[in-house]
Amino acid sequence: MSPDPARILVVCTGNVCRSPFIERGLQAELDRLRGSGEVVVESAGTGALVGEPMDAQAHRALQGKGYSADGFRARALTPELVASADLVLTATRRHRGQVATMHPKALRYVFTLRELADLLRDVDPGPVAAGADAPPRPAREAVREVVRLAAGQRGMRPPLSDQDADVVDPYRRDDSVFETMASQVMAALPAVAAHLGRR
Numbered sequence: 001m002s003p004d005p006a007r008i009l010v011v012c013t014g015n016v017c018r019s020p021f022i023e024r025g026l027q028a029e030l031d032r033l034r035g036s037g038e039v040v041v042e043s044a045g046t047g048a049l050v051g052e053p054m055d056a057q058a059h060r061a062l063q064g065k066g067y068s069a070d071g072f073r074a075r076a077l078t079p080e081l082v083a084s085a086d087l088v089l090t091a092t093r094r095h096r097g098q099v100a101t102m103h104p105k106a107l108r109y110v111f112t113l114r115e116l117a118d119l120l121r122d123v124d125p126g127p128v129a130a131g132a133d134a135p136p137r138p139a140r141e142a143v144r145e146v147v148r149l150a151a152g153q154r155g156m157r158p159p160l161s162d163q164d165a166d167v168v169d170p171y172r173r174d175d176s177v178f179e180t181m182a183s184q185v186m187a188a189l190p191a192v193a194a195h196l197g198r199r
Contacts, residue, residue: 006039006139012091015045015074017058018167024067033197038139044077046098061182079103086143089113092166109147112165117188119153120195136199146195
């Protein structure tokens, strides 16, 4: 692991469906783009089912996308977790507000996952590598640059509706809602990973 990895925190309510799905998918993609240990993706919940594994339906949906939830355990969101992150991604705007209330400085670096993908849609992520002889940028620098780029796009286009900004909560609902959750996450994940994985 890098001695100074970039840190990304993903937040939902129970920390057993949406945030672990995003955490594990994003971690796998960033490991592929930057190498293992360069970026640490973690998650927590505003009303976490502390110590619980990932919800079984969410786990199946995650596996269906080729990712693993092995060893996952839910944990509670704390101000310290928010303060130590370079980027916080939330499932909904309500979670984004809860994060900012908990640690006001996070207003600069907290976005819903789908909002971040939308803000970055017209920003060219550029090549993953800067060239054969160029040293890669440190991961924290790359992640913080994405935060700056996304923040700069705020106000440049109409804001998303809640329906378009939020990832649906599938907890204790039928399989079709889990499929909707997975589709919403996977529609946003590639663009977000491409930007965050830039060297």
